[in-house]
Amino acid sequence: MNLNFVWLALGEALSPTTAAYALATIGLVVHFGFTGLLNFGQAGFMAVGGYAFAITTLKLDWPAPFAFLATIAAATLFALILGIPTLRLRADYLAIVTIAAAEIIRLSVKTAELTEITGGATGLNGAGRVFNELNPIPEGRYGFGVLTYTADQLWLRVFGWALVLLACLIVYLLIRSPWGRVIKGIREDEDAVRSLGKNVFAYKMQALIFGGILGGLAGALFILPRSLQPDNYGTQLTFFLYTIMLLGGATTVFGPVIGSMIFWVVLSLSDGLLSLGINSGILPLTTTQQGPIRFIIVGVALALLVVFRPQGLLGNKKEVFFNA
Amino acid sequence: MTDHSSRVRRAFAALVGLLVGFLAVFAAVAAPASAAPASSAPRAAGDVIDPNTAEESIAVWIRQTSDKAGIPGVGVTVIGDDFDQTFTTDAEGRVYVGLPGPGTYSVEVDEATIPAASGTLPDAASPREVRVAQTNKNVPANFLASTTAGGGAAAPAPDETGGSTPAPSNTDEATGAAPPSATTGGTGFWGVVATKLATGLIFGLLLALAAIGASLIFGTTGLNNFAHGELVTFGGLMAYTLASFGAPGWLGILGAIVLGGLFGLVQDTAIWRPLRRRRVGLIPLMIVSIGLALATRYVYVLFYGGDRLTLPNNPAPFLVLGPISLRFTDVFGAVIAIVVLLGVAYVMLRTKLGKAARAVADNAPLAAASGINVDRVIRFVWIGAGALAGLSGVLIAYYQALRWDTGSAILLLIFAAVTLGGLGSAFGALVGSLVLSVFMNLATLVLPENLKYAAALVVLILILLFRPQGILGRKERVG
Incomplete structure (x- = not known):
């Protein structure tokens, strides 16, 4: 019996994809957990960031640091366009507008007319190469057993997790600052904050931009180890991020990191166990039936979490604001 | 209440007007069908690719x-x-x-x-x-x-x-797409417009069946049901299952309605009613519906696979009116939808249950205080919504295609139609669906075909910004 999958699944905890999901979820925590904005379009922010990074590196030949700046600029712009008209809407209206905006982005970049710029339905490939030019780690193989990485793979992991930790630190400091107290106040009672003379709209917009930038950077990080596929940015990406957020704790800073690690390790483990069961004939399924099961697990987990443990693993039940 | 019923009557007039307009379109363009598309001179672009090595x-x-x-x-x-x-x-x-x-x-x-x-x-x-x-x-x-x-x-x-297209890619712009038969077009600009109008109206009727249920659920419970698309898919899949056992088409449609209603009842009894009892907030409810949608959708993949499923259908033109060529199922689907929609209108306006449902949607505590059993009304709303969505699913399966994500792909269109017509209003949902679908199809005159879904979503956003109460909705504070 080959149990390598256990190690590979544990290795998922540190993969760049896990880091990208964690980063995007930190952005979502800023939106939903701290400000109370029901943003269902985080996949749109990731798409905007990913495309900004890929287009500037591949089509305009910008070096990676400038491409990251372009990513931040694009996410800011998207947040402004989205936020100016919608931040005055009720929570569930905002949810529908953001989910629609994310779908508009995904469908627009896919059109054949834009193939020159966005690669159409096939997307863009090779943004990771430009990023690897920055790699300071000498050639060679690092790690042990099945978890051995090339210099480029190691560089990507180090960079990705450094970015996540940096984001955690900034959010941690911001939430403890006067600014953080105001946005938490907006989450609890918008009118009360308004009556104190605070410009609620401006604070909401700042939170939307900040969380959106984290989402955009996550989108860039997400495409470094793979090619950019427009269909990766569908609505279910946002739903995955919500599952991660509710798993770790929607009102915590480190919840998204723990949530993302658990999410991906559990998914890989379940995939591995299913493969094992199917190949040995224990489970009466075919290998093509294996794929859907991970989504069923996510869906059931999301529904159960929000009802039975809305505060997540790290959260405080007293701070669960959305159960009213 | 008088204001409410006059609005309802206005809506009813609008409905009748739209249906009459629908027939007028057919009559107006009854010009002789054009010849087959002329074969053009040999052209070549791109390189010939070896099919053995091509991806x-x-x-x-x-x-x-x-x-x-x-x-x-x-x-x-x-x-x-x-x-x-x-x-x-x-x-x-x-x-x-x-x-x-x-x-x-x-x-x-x-x-x-x-x-x-x-x-x-x-x-x-x-x-x-x-x-x-x-x-x-x-x-x-x-x-x-x-x-x-x-x-x-x-x-x-x-x-x-067209056979099956394997590979469960999560593309969804196929939805709301023109059916294979109704887009042969050819008599110049107005022919294309007429074809798109017909396509838009038929699809709008099918969309309305699903949207009315979603609107009633929102109206009576406040839930934005993200799993409504799965109710639609369920109907299509049930009809497919019945057809694969050799059942005739009408039995498949009936089965989709009955089983869809049952699915709605089971959902309400097993999930939504207990959650209402627990006094779970609207945002968590919405997230539960998202989880439910995700899980249900992939249970469908588990049992039916990721391929396109084809219901037995006759692709031959049944009704040719000028440039518009419709299959038997296109025409019949539209007729069934109109009959059922009129039935829904009757139930909502004339029966005790319909009045109770509207009262709960208006003001649930007041309805409860006047002796209406709110929980029972909501249960019937779920049954009705499930049955209508199931019918919508089987008709959409006949109209274009059936896949595990047929319903979820039109979910945002359902939301857009409901919002356009006015949240919580059954007639608004109908008008919204027709307007949205016709707009979407006419948009392709100037937009690439695959952007029409995006165009519909732009409409959704614009309505929420400028007239959040929708065409027929009542004004209330939304921000």
Whole structure:
């Protein structure tokens, strides 16, 4: 019996994809957990960031640091366009507008007319190469057993997790600052904050931009180890991020990191166990039936979490604001 | 209440007006059908790609209806992005076309090269849009020529409608797309407009069936049901299951309605009512519906696979009015939808249950205080919504295609239609669906086909910004 999958699944905890999901979820925590904005379009922010990074590196030949700046600029712009008209809407209206905006982005970049710029339905490939030019780690193989990485793979992991930790630190400091107290106040009672003379709209917009930038950077990080596929940015990406957020704790800073690690390790483990069961004939399924099961697990987990443990693993039940 | 009922009456008038307009469109364009598309001069763009090494390819097979023998030497033109090549069928009537990438390709048979003895293709068969997903090899594009007048009407082969497209890619712009038959167009600009109007109205009626349920659920419980698309898919899948046991079409449709209603009842009893009892907030409820949607959708994949499923359908034109060519199921689907919608209007306006439902939607505590059993009303709303969504699902399956994500792909369209008409209003949902669907189809006059779904979502956002109460909704504070 080959149990390598256990190690590979544990290795998922540190993969760049896990880091990208964690980063995007930190952005979502800023939106939903701290400000109370029901943003269902985080996949749109990731798409905007990913495309900004890929287009500037591949089509305009910008070096990676400038491409990251372009990513931040694009996410800011998207947040402004989205936020100016919608931040005055009720929570569930905002949810529908953001989910629609994310779908508009995904469908627009896919059109054949834009193939020159966005690669159409096939997307863009090779943004990771430009990023690897920055790699300071000498050639060679690092790690042990099945978890051995090339210099480029190691560089990507180090960079990705450094970015996540940096984001955690900034959010941690911001939430403890006067600014953080105001946005938490907006989450609890918008009118009360308004009556104190605070410009609620401006604070909401700042939170939307900040969380959106984290989402955009996550989108860039997400495409470094793979090619950019427009269909990766569908609505279910946002739903995955919500599952991660509710798993770790929607009102915590480190919840998204723990949530993302658990999410991906559990998914890989379940995939591995299913493969094992199917190949040995224990489970009466075919290998093509294996794929859907991970989504069923996510869906059931999301529904159960929000009802039975809305505060997540790290959260405080007293701070669960959305159960009213 | 008088204000409310006058609004309802206005809505009813609007509904009747729209249905009359629907018929007028048919009458107005009853010009003689145009000839088959003229075969153009040989063109070439892009390189010929070896189908054996290409990641994606189309397998064209042209046969005779009578003995299923392949027709050799027929010209076939395949057009896609940066790709425009003409091929000739081999001795078996087949030709394999290597493609530069996934996408939608137009496959056109040069009818002039079909020997007279083999007859002609049905009017609607060529050119045909073939959707090719990533790494899909030999996607079938089968054509049957026949000598009987009226094309393949005499012997429609089950694979005539395009066969299966394997690979569960999560593309969804196929939804709301024109059905294969209704877009042969050809009598100039107004012909195209008429075709798009007809397509838009039919799809709008089917969308309305689903949207009314979603609107009633929102109105009575405040829930934005993200799992409504799965109710729609459920109806289609049930009809498919019944058809695979050999049940006739009408039984499939009836089964979809009954089982859909049952599904709604089970959902309310097992999930939503206990959650209401727990006083779970609206945002968590919405997230529960998202989880439920995700899980249900992939349970469908588990049992039905990721491929497109085809209900037995006759692709031959049944009703040809000028440039508009409709299949039997297109016409019948629209008729069934109109009848059912009128039935819903009757229930909502004239029966005690409908009045109770509207009262709960207006003000639930007040309704409860006046002796209405709110929980019972909500249960009936779920049953009705499930049944309507199930009917919508089976009709959409006949109209375009059925897949595990057929319903979830139109979920945002349902939301857009509900919002456009006015949240919580059944008639608003109907008007919203028709307006949205017609707008979407007419938008393709100036927009690329695959952006029409995006255009509908832009409408959704604009309404929420400028008239959040919708066309027929009541004004209330939304921000």
